[in-house]
Amino acid sequence: MGFLEFGLIAPVAEYVAQELWSSISKPASTPAPRLIATRLTQSRRRSVKGSEVPSVKAPKPESVCRGCGITTRRGTHCPRCGREVSREKLIELAKIGRVAALNPESRKKHSETQRRHEAAERAWRSSPQADWPDENTFVRQIQPRLTAVTISALASTLGVSVPYAAYIRAGRYRPHPRHWQALAKCVGVSEGV
Numbered sequence: 001m002g003f004l005e006f007g008l009i010a011p012v013a014e015y016v017a018q019e020l021w022s023s024i025s026k027p028a029s030t031p032a033p034r035l036i037a038t039r040l041t042q043s044r045r046r047s048v049k050g051s052e053v054p055s056v057k058a059p060k061p062e063s064v065c066r067g068c069g070i071t072t073r074r075g076t077h078c079p080r081c082g083r084e085v086s087r088e089k090l091i092e093l094a095k096i097g098r099v100a101a102l103n104p105e106s107r108k109k110h111s112e113t114q115r116r117h118e119a120a121e122r123a124w125r126s127s128p129q130a131d132w133p134d135e136n137t138f139v140r141q142i143q144p145r146l147t148a149v150t151i152s153a154l155a156s157t158l159g160v161s162v163p164y165a166a167y168i169r170a171g172r173y174r175p176h177p178r179h180w181q182a183l184a185k186c187v188g189v190s191e192g193v
Helices: 003-023 045-049 081-100 103-127 135-148 151-160 162-170 177-189
Strands: none
Touching: 045 162, 081 103, 135 162, 135 177, 151 162, 151 177
């Protein structure tokens, strides 16, 4: 090995040695953290004398998938292993959610919500029904404009859960007709439009 190669490796070797030294746990009785000697580059001696000290860029570790070991662009898993990890986590969380849903307190809350919604539907059915908005108006004018409304605003306007409001906004569920007037007002649709 020539002098040039040694001169390129020496700063890196000292950097690695310093990093390893600083990662070791030391007893509390040890005074201030000690720096290791720089015999290869003499950087401490050079800094005292004011001459140029070779600098070392910290090496950037490659991102490696924890599952299969291939190099990834970002994250801790490659796309294939990431899907598998996500699937396993989702299954685990679903099990926890099912157990929590069977909790007596959760069942009580669910029952109270169902009673409240049924009472609101009963009151709506017994009151005189407005001619507007009809189903056609909801489908053609109101539903397309719901994408501009935040999910939280929909949930608070209708008095429903955030996930249910997200389904309504996405068009997966159609809300009960008693909500159509409130939604029309929320998206700025009036009877003459």
